[in-house]
Amino acid sequence: MQKYYIGADIGGTTIKMAVITEDGSIVEKWEISTNHKDEGNHIPEDIQSSLKSKLVELGIQKEQVLGIGAGAPGFVNADSGFVYQTVNIGWRNFELGSILNEKTEFPVFVDNDANLAALGEKWKGSGENSNDLIAVTLGTGVGGGIIANGEVINGVNGTGGEIGHITVIPEGGAACNCGKTGCLETIASATGIVRLAEEAISKNPETSLVELSSNGLTAKDVFQAASAGDKQAREVLDYVTDVLGMTIANLAIACNPSKIVIGGGVSKAGEDLLIPLRKAFDQYALPRTSEACEFVIAELGNDAGVLGGAFLVKQNLGLE
CATH class of the missing domain: 3.30.420.40 (ATPase, nucleotide binding domain)
Structure with missing residues (x-):
């Protein structure tokens, strides 16, 4: 059975998302607007709702998803998925990893968005x-x-x-x-x-x-x-x-x-x-x-973050 990673690159204006195969091919990518209401507290729910609809559309079952790798623009504790602060979203001491895990019921791994871009370039870009x-x-x-x-x-x-x-x-x-x-x-x-x-x-x-x-x-x-x-x-x-x-x-x-x-x-x-x-x-x-x-x-442009998110899942699950 084909397995997939989910990449989510959370920015101040939009959230870039993608369904990615185990070998790093992007099956589908899309964007949703970043919801700043209530200091960004609705963002995990928005990601969950959009992802659920997209998986149904693609005919992908829950058991086929290995996990979500999410990037946040700010200071992040990558071990816990805890976001200390994001100036352009409004999060402060925000439990992004655990909240997104609770909403989606998928394993969730979080890191700084620039770190994910680095991982994406390492895996599928000019980092080789x-x-x-x-x-x-x-x-x-x-x-x-x-x-x-x-x-x-x-x-x-x-x-x-x-x-x-x-x-x-x-x-x-x-x-x-x-x-x-x-x-x-x-x-x-x-x-x-x-x-x-x-x-x-x-x-x-x-x-x-x-x-x-x-x-x-x-x-x-x-x-x-x-x-x-x-x-x-x-x-x-x-x-x-x-x-x-x-x-x-x-x-x-x-x-x-x-x-x-x-x-x-x-x-x-x-x-x-x-x-x-x-x-x-x-x-x-x-x-x-x-x-x-x-x-x-x-080389990867706007795809670096979502591919880095996929690699973050791959890395944390020991699937390299």
Whole structure:
């Protein structure tokens, strides 16, 4: 009898869900809106209701489902499925794992959403089953997941791998949503790149970024301006890749990965991002660390989280 995993990637706007075979093929994927009512307390029920309907539609019996792997955007105790806090949903000290288990009657395993994306890339993406990798997601914020010896690093209370909140500017840095200042997220995220570009505009009104900013500046605009030869845009990106490359190099010295997987919207810049980032990394990393490490762009896009959820079930059930 065919068995299946369920992946659930819980975001602030939507919840991505998928039915996935044991070998990692997506049978069906869909989304539901994230219900913020009552501080997100109805989300497990919404997942259960949507999943039940989808399994009936697909003709999948309860005994064919091996379990649910769910990702939450916040600090998570992966051993218990306990979510300490999610800023963009409203959960605080929320028993997601046990509540979802009670609602669905399936085994449920929970981890941080960025960690699941790392697991997804390891299993079916550009991670190519590397047991030692660092995944960095450059989007509105900066997410990260670190896999060492085949296991996600969670830490003692769920903050392991929070790459975006490494301090890169000790004094005078921009405020971060986490409450600190000077975090990597304030520099290397799409939001950070735009902020730095706007600062460059205020100092250099001749830059081509001025015209682009009239319609709302984006990180993509900054990369395009740099490629077209705009000096200020190039300086912004040189600074961003230098800070990001140094941060990743320091992490790599600690965990010695074979892969650095770069994902998120900013990664769509491709070689325009990877080439200067790799140059900065090589400058700051130990030569022996650097020679063993490959930089790659993430392959799975929005499917990384649900596939990582499936792999989390597979891993916890000892089915690797």
